[in-house]
Amino acid sequence: MTDRYASFVQTGAGRALVKRLGLPDPPRLRRHTPGDPLVPGPVLLGSSTGGRLAEPVGKVLTAAGVELVDPAAATDATARFGGLVYDASGITDSTGLRQLYDFFHPQARALLASGRVIVLGTPPAECGSPREATAQRALEGLTRSIGKEFGRGVTAQLVYVTRDADAGTPVSLESTLRFLLSGRSAYVSGQVIRVGAGTAAAPADWDRPLDGQVVLVTGAARGIGAALARVLARDGASVVALDIPAAGDELAAVANEVGGSAVQLDLTAPDAPTRLADHLASRHGRVDVVVHNAGITRDKTLGRMDADRWDSVIDVNLSSQERINDVLLERNLIPAGGRIVSVSSIAGIAGNRGQTNYATSKAGVIGLVDSLSPVLGERGISLNAVAPGFIETRLTARIPLMIREAGRRMNSMSQGGLPVDVAETIGWLSWPASGAVSGNVVRVCGQSLLGA
Incomplete structure (x- = not known):
């Protein structure tokens, strides 16, 4: 679906009209293309007094080929940066927050278009005093405001790193930095991501971080699911693409395109989890990554909604995930180091008129992550969710024009996202290197004003 307004804005007449x-x-967003540099310019790396993360971050970024600039050496007022990274983990009370102003104020106009801002901190729950926890929680307001102020496709994120994360060069911190600095995160902004302790392995090749991995994608025949299959296969995975029999032709086309296999299965069938487990066991012996993408909508206001609409949405979007997880885990088909990624929605965070069934199911997915991720962590398996906002698909193309335009513009990017934006985020959470990233719900919404 073409966003004609966004295309018009890029013309001379359009730019003049927008300004007037x-x-x-x-803005035109910087999206990932294989072979691209991680970031299109040097990165300014700063630290608060006593920060514990700047040194390992500096080592990680230098090894990744990023040119780092020390703030003390950044005296050229005309210098432009691809990213600003600041270690705020040393801020222990509210007076120390002034260090954030001193770092970001001089550089507010120094970022290139589609530049990246990353602030690193300590989870408030791990802080040694109420004052330190207060100061670390304040970082969320900073990053979310920067995401709304800087414009031109700039994104801003807060990464809380637990004190028990791997010392030296933590692999999952590296995977998170690589994702957030790159074009893969084009439509992710204003997010709070937590990196803890967990099983993580650096890939031999960061351009193919899923080499050797078997990945199941449900709802893979079209839209976000098809984009997922393409991105995961590009990153080296063997993709098992699943969808309902009615979508068989489209599913086969996607599977053939990515060199994967197709499974036609209705996930609501009573024997679906067993049949799926049998297939994965006989064909692959395991599944390293499970992506629960299958979902439906059956919209009506609650007072006009029949029971079938309610039941079908809850069953497909939430209950089927629970049933599949139960069987795959019971049969030990997801090994230690495995990943489960579920697709939620900003509707599950903010609610949506006419979608009580859908919003309930998607909030339930968030509940699944909150409740099950600690349990799976004991088995070395991570569990995360992504919550897409307005994504340009065939479903959103059917939305009435004015509502569709409002959905596109009500975010910091002033545009809808693409299915590949969701796929890239799920790809990062699926990497073996992201094992210490668990229990997160990452919104892929261009920093939507809904539920902000």
Whole structure:
């Protein structure tokens, strides 16, 4: 689906009109292309007094080929940066927050278009005093505001790193930095991501971080699911693409395109989890990554909704995930180091008129992550969710024009996202290197104003 307004804005006449009338100004976003540099310019790396993360981060970024600049050496007022990374883990009370101003204020206009801002901190629950926890929680307001202020496709994220994360060069911190600095995170902004202790392995080749992995994608025939199959296969995975029999032709086309295999299965069938487990066991002996992407909508206001609409949405979007997880885990088909990624929605965070069934199911997915991730962590398996906002698909193309335009513009990017944006985020959470990233719900919404 073409966003004609965003295309018009890129023309000379469009830019003049936007400037004159103060209309939304959707920037061209930097998205990932294999072979691209991690970031299109040097990165300014700063640290608060006593910060514990700047040194390992500096080592990781240097090894990744990123040119680092020390703030003390950044005296050229015309210098432009691809990213600003700041270690705020040393801030232990509210007076120390002034260090954030001193770092970011001089550089507010120094970022290149689609630049990246990353602030690193300590989870408030791990802080040694209420004052330190207060200061670390304040970082969320900073990053979310930067994401709304800087414009031009700039994203801003807060990464809380637990004190028991791997020392030296933590692999999962590296995978998170590589994702957030790159074009893979084009439509992810204003997020809080937690990196803890966990099983993580650096890939032999960061361009193929899923080499040797068997990945199941449900709802793979079209839209986000098809984009997932393409991105995961590009990153080296053997993709098992699953969808309902009615989508068989489209599913086969996707599976053939990515060199994967197709499974036609209705996940609501009573024997579906067993049949799926049998297939994975006989064909692959395991499944390293399970991506629960299958989902449906059956919209009506609650007072007009029949029971079948309610039941079918809850069953497909939430209960089927629980049933599949139960069988795969019971049969030990997801090994230690495995990943489960579920697709939620900002509707599950903010709610949505006419979608009580859908919002309930997607909030349930978030509950699944909160409740099950600690249990799976004991088995060395990570569990995360992504929550897409307005993504340009065939479903959103059916939304009435004015509502569709509002959905596109009500975010910091002033545009809808693409299925590949969701796929790239799920890809990062699926990497073996991301094992210490667990229990997160990452919104892929261009920093939507809904539920902000």
